[in-house]
Amino acid sequence: DQQVKQNSPSLSVQEGRISILNCDYTNSMFDYFLWYKKYPAEGPTFLISISSIKDKNEDGRFTVFLNKSAKHLSLHIVPSQPGDSAVYFCAASYLQMNYGGSQGNLIFGKGTKLSVKP
């Protein structure tokens, strides 16, 4: 049961152009979405996030768009740089009320390997 899907295992883009990474989700309870970047032999590094009350969040070269009706989000990187080459994971969470507090565990997609060619 894949609640978070990244259907493109890889993407190749020329330096300076836009990279668009896509993510679909099935669970309408998700209310917070994150993108992580992962280099080989390292842990995922947080990149950018968006709450379900927004449809766009921008941070420098990175912009995340959320389309709740389509249960789709995308990460735009512009301009793309060779150092952006990595695996990008989409992740989603929702607030769960537990005894003593509340918590949101991250559900990850399978990742998209981005290659930015000089």
Added chain:
Amino acid sequence: EPEVTQTPSHQVTQMGQEVILRCVPISNHLYFYWYRQILGQKVEFLVSFYNNEISEKSEIFDDQFSVERPDGSNFTLKIRSTKLEDSAMYFCASSSSMVGTEAFFGQGTRLTVV
């Protein structure tokens, strides 16, 4: 910059042996997690921990697994009687609050069961 640290970076163990993976979360964080990534597959949630008890666990986290925060700084994952299919990268993560803040990940421990 504060970071999550994990030791060892690589652990090789024989099938059936017990292993303990160690993590030092960021000091003011309250929520702790273990994830794993089998080679070529997605990052999977194992367990979350808050207030000295498990908050949530996945189907993967069966009786073979346990977590502990023995001394207020370390956060450990114990795997009893390891199986070949336990071979994976194990990531520890911590966050300062509930959903709405990002989790910070450690570099991971590569576990190889032979």
